Amino acid sequence: MEVRRATVSDAAALTEVVRAAYAPFRAAGLRLPEVEAGIAEAITDAPVWVAVEGAAIIGGVIVRHSDTSTMVENLAVHPDASGKGVGRRLLQAIEQWAQQLGLPGLHLATHVDMAATIAFYRHLGWHEVGREGAKLYLAKTLNENDP
Template sequence: MRLAEPTDKAAVERLVHDAYSPWIEVVGMRPLPMEADYGAFIAAGRVHVTDALDGLVVLVPEDGVLLVENVAVRPDRQGKGLGRALMAYAEEEARRLGLPALRLYTNTRMAANIALYESLGYVETGRMGIDGRSAVMMRKQLTP
């Protein structure tokens, strides 16, 4: 894993587009990660990519928690454990930053993603509307 560089912007945007395009029909609109400003995320040092640029995780430190803003895996690599590895990396980063918990949100219609996060120890903390979408808020407390 490494931090994305400005020269990675097009590849990052393509990865996010390819990973989230299948969800457009399910959600009924473009998922929020497809609307993000990856130039700004990269400039802020928030985008962590695999060396092969086949997966990424966007991490945003907050007060007492690390926000997993986005996890994306290239479609031909999905279902092979890369998403789980990216989430494990997020936990390592939270620990490195001294943050005791992680949080994330995902669309209520992304049942497979919700099930994955639950299997990783995340619990639902609520639901809310975000930009015309319905989101499940989830959190994982890290063990010391």
């Protein structure tokens, strides 16, 4: 498996990965935003990485970065690649990128009923920083010397 920065030519395949990754949650009745919309624009406007196995994109992560915040907007792994360390590798790539920029940490929001997803992030050192309705906010400190 290779993790690399996404290109616009990856947009259609990454959109399908995102759709497949969230399908089980939607089938279980969770009301989720339309996270598969705007993937091509995200690749153009934001840092996006993809995990590739052979010629197939099996996962991706979109990051929104500003002067005040670095947010993991979407992390998705195709269900066929679940349990193979794809999500971990994608997060390692963005953590390395963020550390190279000297960023103090990362933030994200997930659904409170996505227990396995929350456990995954906690296992990787993320901690809860708040809740709002069905959203659970998590953060990970990258540079311990920063506030």
